[in-house]
Amino acid sequence: MSEIDIAMTIYIIFMIVATFVSFKYGSTMIKKTGLFLPQALIAGTINLALGVFAIIGWFFFAWGVNEFLFFGGLVLGIGLLVVGEAVLLTTLFLKRKIWIQIYNETFN
Secondary structure (H helix, E strand, O other): OOHHHHHHHHHHHHHHHHHHHHHHHHHHHHHHHOOOHHHHHHHHHHHHHHHHHHHHHHHHHHOOOOHHHHHHHHHHHHHHHHHHHHHHHHHHHHHHHHHHHHHHHHHO
16 A cells, blocks of 8 residues: 555544544433533534544645645535534434433433
């Protein structure tokens, strides 16, 4: 594997891990507080911030290598960020009733 392949793999894995970290935060805090919207917004913000950090890291790596690699990574990063946000919010929304029920059973 070349240096570019390794960097691309790390980039993609970091974006996927950012979505999982955001999901874990959202699920844990919805179960603890019973509040869906504020915790979903915070989880989405965490995912957005980690995605932007990954894209900025990609900029620093790819700028000196190749313009096509730079813009290709930008498009890939934005695509992964949008898909990650959509998956995160969809899964949080679909599981919200179960988590709020867990909150109600725990504290009532």
